[in-house]
Amino acid sequence: NAGVMQNPRHLVRRRGQEARLRCSPMKGHSHVYWYRQLPEEGLKFMVYLQKENIIDESGMPKERFSAEFPKEGPSILRIQQVVRGDSAAYFCASSRTGIDNSPLHFGNGTRLTVT
Amino acid sequence: GENVEQHPSTLSVQEGDSAVIKCTYSDSASNYFPWYKQELGKRPQLIIDIRSNVGEKKDQRIAVTLNKTAKHFSLHITETQPEDSAVYFCAASNPSGGNKLVFGAGTILRVKS
Numbered sequence: 001n002a003g004v005m006q007n008p009r010h011l012v013r014r015r016g017q018e019a020r021l022r023c024s025p026m027k028g029h030s031h032v033y034w035y036r037q038l039p040e041e042g043l044k045f046m047v048y049l050q051k052e053n054i055i056d057e058s059g060m061p062k063e064r065f066s067a068e069f070p071k072e073g074p075s076i077l078r079i080q081q082v083v084r085g086d087s088a089a090y091f092c093a094s095s096r097t098g099i100d101n102s103p104l105h106f107g108n109g110t111r112l113t114v115t
Numbered sequence: 116g117e118n119v120e121q122h123p124s125t126l127s128v129q130e131g132d133s134a135v136i137k138c139t140y141s142d143s144a145s146n147y148f149p150w151y152k153q154e155l156g157k158r159p160q161l162i163i164d165i166r167s168n169v170g171e172k173k174d175q176r177i178a179v180t181l182n183k184t185a186k187h188f189s190l191h192i193t194e195t196q197p198e199d200s201a202v203y204f205c206a207a208s209n210p211s212g213g214n215k216l217v218f219g220a221g222t223i224l225r226v227k228s
Contacts, residue, residue, distance in 0.1 A: 031213070031214065033214075033216075035218075041220070042204060042218045042221045043159065043204065043218045044218075045216070045217065048213055048214075048215050055213055056212070091159070097214070098213040098214055099214070101166065102214060103149065103164060104149075104161070104214060104216055105161070106158040109158055
């Protein structure tokens with residue numbers, strides 16, 4: 001049973017380019033959460049999605065960042081016009097349900113470097 | 116919204132000693148408190164969790180305690196080993212948040228052999 005799959009593992013972008021990060025949840029999981037981790041810091045919540053719906057985007061910057069979780073295919077976190085401050089590890093987690101505190105399982109992350 | 120404070124930020128212990136990491140939370144509606152271990156360059160991994168209907172949970176060398184009244188919870192690792200060295204994160208969630216976790220800032224644990 002494959003875990004949460006994220007790709008790419010490492011992504012290098014020049015300032016002004018777009019970054020697309022992909023996340024496939026665990027089998028049977030329909031809830032996806034994106035977190036950002038700056039170097040030597042904790043995990044900051046960005047967005048919570050269920051299939052085709054954004055449930056909570058309270059941690060998402062208002063500009064340049066967007067997320068989707070289509071009916072078919074992985075969840076995508078998109079960062080437009082990247083800046084150096086976007087350099088971080090972006091982790092995706094999934095859970096089976098959005099209630100009853102089912103545990104979150106994390107992927108291996110995408111390490112974004114903006115040059 | 117929920118705010119989780121974690122202490123200490125770094126902790127060094129001798130192999131075989133115990134390690135204790137403490138967290139406090141602000142939202143009295145929070146009812147789920149997991150702990151994650153993250154090794155360098157790797158993903159956070161769930162090591163133990165506790166729900167608000169119990170005060171203590173143990174799994175081999177790891178235990179977690181919860182004080183709902185004081186809104187704090189702690190991770191206890193006994194007989195520490197070098198492979199316990201990692202960053203440990205506490206987190207909290209409440210039912211209205213859809214399993215969204217709010218994390219503490221993390222504790223760097225170093226076990227010296």
